Amino acid sequence: MSKLKNYNYYLKIINQIQKIRSKNNLNWMGLLKLSFKHAPKDAIKLVKKIDSDDRRISNLLKKLS
Numbered sequence: 001m002s003k004l005k006n007y008n009y010y011l012k013i014i015n016q017i018q019k020i021r022s023k024n025n026l027n028w029m030g031l032l033k034l035s036f037k038h039a040p041k042d043a044i045k046l047v048k049k050i051d052s053d054d055r056r057i058s059n060l061l062k063k064l065s
Helices: 003-038 040-064
Strands: none
Touching: 003 040
8 A cells, every 4th residue: 555545544544533532522521511410529539530540541652652
């Protein structure tokens, strides 16, 4: 495959991922709003855990780049 064909192939896949992630992000935000409405103390604990894990992932990604 030429570089341009490779690029177009990957770009098509990336665009599909972006479309799926944008819908999934809306779902996550809805879930987050619902959890803060009905169980705010529990929601805060979960958000803190998510944030902690996201930071760990970010640190690992920094090691790769």
